[in-house]
Amino acid sequence: MTISKDQNGRSYSRFWFIFTLLVGTFTMSISQSSLSTAYPTLMRAFGISASTVQWLTTGFMLVMCVSMPISPWMLNNLNFKTMFIGALALFDIGSLMIILTPASWGTSGFWFMMIGRALEAFAVGVLFPSYQSVLLEITPTDSRGTTMGVAGLVMGSALACGPIVSGIVLKFFDWKSLFVLFMIIITVIILMAGLGLIRDVMPRHETTLDWLSVILSIGLIGVMYVINQAGKNNINWALDGTILIVSILAIAWFCLRQLHLTEPLLELRVMKTFNYDLAILLTSISYIALIVTTIIFPLYYQGVLHVSPFVSGMSLVPGAVFLSILNPLTGTLADKIGFKPTMLVGMTMIVVGWIAGLTMISHLSLWGMIICAMVIEGGNAFVMMPAVTLGANSLPNELVPHGTAVITTVRQVLGSTGVTVATLILTNAANHSISRGMSTLAANLHGYRLVFITMIVVEVIGFCLALVLKNTKKVQK
Secondary structure, three states: OOEEEOOOOOEEEHHHHHHHHHHHHHHHHHHHHOOHHHHHHHHHHHOOOHHHHOHHHHHHHHHHHHHHHHHHHHHHHOOHHHHHHHHHHHHHHHHHHHHHOOHHHOHHHHHHHHHHHHHHHHHHHHHHHHHHHHHHHHOOHHHHHHHHHHHHHHHHHHHHHHHHHHHHHHHHOOOHHHHHHHHHHHHHHHHHHHHHHOOOOOOOOOOOOOHHHHHHOOHHHHHHHHHHHOOOOOOOHHHHHHHHHHHHHHHHHHHHHHHHOOOOOOOHHHHHOHHHHHHHHHHHHHHHHHHHHHHHHHHHHHHOOOOOHHHHHHOOHHHHHHHHHHHHHHHHHHHHHOHHHHHHHHHHHHHHHHHHHHHHHHHOOHHHHHHHHHHHHHHHHOOHHHHHHHHHHOOOHHHHHHHHHHHHHHHHHHHHHHHHHHHHHHHHHHHHHHHOOOOHHHHHHHHHHHHHHHHHHHHHHHHHHHHOOOOOOOOOO
């Protein structure tokens, strides 16, 4: 085991530190994508509509987006051990609120549950950029690819595993059992962290929190809200259009303020680096491919192939396993041959996976589509975390927390936008085809084809961006 020194000069095991950090973050991140399988159950339990229950995921993403830009300030001003345990405790409190919510409260109970969900989201939003910054800080530059490859298990595998875990739990237990499971694991991680496996490893540069920047960052919530509303029927464009304009102005003011502050909440000057900007776009494009795969493919399995939700969830297992196996290997590959060749391999796999999926849609083959999903998710392993590492390596160490926060926030916004656009295309294309007299099956297949074509275009753009990367081999000590 590698022994390192914390900020107080005391020795600690880097292996157990990383293990504790990743298990905690993995468990919290699973909650982001785990509830979609439980939607029908929750709708019946609380007597709510589909558009209302979706707030469990939509609201989660909105709160995450606001808490992410705050994470660099917290890393610079708080003891990391305190920050980590505090985030886990907040997640536990949110989960406990959800568990204790009685279904007999109906709609009021659901919104009480949403408060708990928001607490979970804030904790995840703070920890997601932070764990990447911490791993980059404690890892030598020439080994960062390998370490971040392991960290990619958290980002990619958790997203893919969420529906799988919830599908298994809900097959045998009620929906609250899912949050009981999360609470048990997180509580164990809190105990492990408290016993000394997590240490204060981040150097601190104490600054004053700029509350105006925090308030302006709420513009992200407005933008994400309108994006998620765009695919719904009877949208009030006068109201939502106003929200969008005000939110965009708030974000613009936020960006200008960060460029003029001596101690900004989020250091946006990191975007002056060419490879870093490409890293943002590449990790976001690969994330779009991953999150759309985990949502659109199960819809295809259930809506077109008519398999059960359990079978649909289990059909994601091969892709998740393939992604998990490749993540550590791709990090090592990036350290050895450089980031550009590694990401070109990944983008090629993603493009090929979507093209193959487009040809397989009409064959109505479950295994054929599972293989396509495996190729797409495997390609993601070659791109998403190597891109984060490339971006970090392009920056001075003191800017790495800001760099990872910017990358994570942009990735979350673009990923959510990608899902919304894909769902909007699928729904509108199918409904329009049905109104023209097509059968339901033919209309659905037409919708899925348009989604796959759109994804091919997006991922080809990603491939072109990988081509113009500056070819960086591993950085020597």
